Amino acid sequence: MTTRSRVRAISVALLTVSASVALVGCSGGGSDGATPSATAGPIGKRVAQTCTELLPADALSVYGKTFTLDDDFTPEKGTPAARIAEQRGRVCHWSATDDASTTITVAVADLPEKSLTNLKDALYERGGSVPTYRVEGYFSLTDGVGRADAFADPYWITATSTLFTEPGGAQPVVDAVRSVVQPSASATPAG
Template sequence: MRLSRHSVLLPVTALAAAVLLAACVPSDEATPTSAPTPSQSTTPTPTGSATPAPQPTAEIIPFSAACDQLVSPQALYDINPNLALLGAFDPDAGTPAADVVAAGGTACRWVNSTSGSTIDVAVAELPAEVSTALKNSLVGDSNSVPTYGVEGYFSVVGGVGEADAFPDPYWVSVVSSDFVEPGDAGPFAITVIDALG
């Protein structure tokens, strides 16, 4: 079964919600099991907190950048002069770009004026533990790509090429139906990685 990016990021949100809800529910430990007898002291003795201490959770790190900062007009022209920037957009649920936006990132879209196909580029800054979990899922579900210059992966899912690159602490996602192999996504991935510096 393919572990989606959404399934990696969702547990962070769910865990945070569970910790908040736990603070609202009284613990069973606070309920006395028997009434004190005259020989027992009725002075309460200090015990641990009834509410469990919250465990550290990953926080969303907001990331915002203009699309033409991630891929400059000159870089875009060098990649393909038929491409035009459509700008930032609200991605469809379940897409890699939607997962990036849910992680606090930015999603941008370009269109090929000849074919009408689109290229989505999305970037998020991830906490280390979320980044590690995502990379670990991609090790088994994707193909490693050394040519992006950083830890990178590529796969084709439902006829759509998906490239993921990790110039830590960032996650760069590049997706298009035009991508059939890692080298197709490479110019976009490398341009964005260079822009993130």
């Protein structure tokens, strides 16, 4: 367990600097894991589902707003969504039609087991476990923006929005995406 504790400590340090840097450190292979390089390439598999498949419009209706998918969205550098994009994941961004400042960003990556383990360890150490996500899940609220992370192995799902002020606020989004990437998890209760 000493090695696992060290891995967790390293992962927490990486998460503190940038939550998404943990992906780089867990790619394994011959690279040093310190920084991404053009030759290292992504470690994730391409996520085939489209944004509207991952999160249908009816899943967003619970928020009492109409949302429009922003096809031109580029995630901010260093964010989990940006790292997921680098790993061949799918990044989706919706804006409320009546208030462009109300947005929901969802990103999904299909990652190797070691990467998922390192991410889970780092989030576990940070705290905020959410058993109602039916898979290993976490929630945090920073500067009014809620972030939900769920692991429907081999997928890492992360969602952010100002609408997510508590874990349950992100539940409809997490449930919708999880049911698409891992339908079997939807039928299995947590426990």
